[in-house]
Amino acid sequence: MFELSMTRLHEVMIILYSVSVLLYFMDYLQKNQKANRLAFWLLAIVWVLQTIFLFLYMTRTGRFPILTLFEGIYFYAWVLVTLSLAINRLMRVDFTVFFVNVIGFTFMTIHTFAPFQAATNAAAERLMSELILIHITIALLSYAAFSLSVVFSILYILQYRMLKKKKWGQKLQRITDLSKLEKGTFILNVIGFPMLLLSLILGVQWAIITLPFMIWYDVKIVGSFFILGIYGVFLYLKVGKGLAGKSLAMLNIAAFLCLLINFLLGSRWSSFHFWYS
Template identity: 65%
Template structure:
């Protein structure tokens, strides 16, 4: 019973950490102080839980937890979170904070879902299954965000064409204005990109545990990283190059076509995803 409770508590920390990374990503792009503040306090809560576990473990073992890989990973994750909180409060280097937290999330996932940390084989198998479930859920949610982003971009192009041709009517009035459509498409991409990053981290961890001989050049894996790269470049064009309007809408529509290819075509060609589906 205690083992199950601790496993759930560690999973809660992973979820809270994922939310924190998502909010730090929003702050990274837009210097959003509200998002930064919420992310900081979520991460602070995770740090408090980790610190409690760390102290209890030291009291139980009577030594500093760095003598095994398992212990080292946990302490490493704790150090990264501590440094992230300190940097966020004292140095205000948002770029460093975001990527430090992505690395910290990766280490925490490796530690949390490592099957050898539990004496019960059943508990270990259940935890690995839940890791897969979280990976799939986050991947689908990211694809859902990209799908809605595509819809808004498509509506943008339709509205743009109606305005250009001066076709006034009910259809024009029922579609939102161009600025709102573009902003909604962008916001959904801002949500989708970090969620896909986290989903890939979780998926890679699951593969290391369950498929040690897996082909890392599998079409689905390559396709997922292509999708991530395309949408990351989309955000780069929007934020750094200040590209707006029809150009970014067309790029977003094209990006979604890659999502469809990856989801339907590469999913069928993939021996990896066919194995667990």
């Protein structure tokens, strides 16, 4: 009964979320304030439903739900919705909310129709530990920071191309200027990088304490440190070399694509990561 109720709840959320994204897209194309307001309130309803689901799930399982891929994707989507609502109300950065919600909607859809939901409790019991809980939470929060960062980079590329082609219009005016987009990308990566580093340190510590042997060349470990290295290179090029502009934005987009691959597929090839089991 609980599973059926949750399935119906997720179906309602997907419908409302899809309508919200479509309305934000209308606002993106036509600067429709009514569509923007309606999209915001639909997204707020989605956030309330997501929060209710998290509360019910925590009540049922007796733990914070982030210990499996099924749970981690959901928490990640919830964080993105929370951030998009905050951006819409506090920062008023046009178009950012639309792109953030495209990412959030994608992960909500993956979560809703994922085939591995039944194995979540068994996998979570194997992972239960305060150390791993902190490790995964910080990692997901760093992913959220990098998600916002890549949205700023995408907007930077769009703005750059419109300026180069001399396309003056509403869309150009509604995208924040290049310097602010670049600064936003940098600040978010400055936030995400140390969080990811701390997460990896805690994860390695947990593995050393818990596992009978530590495989340093494991795909998941190598992939995670590789991603950390890419973002480290980004920060070095920005701060140490003073690099700016399109090339840095493209590097940030490439780093995020690598992060997604590692997040969704890395543990499939790992010899001991069973978070995604």
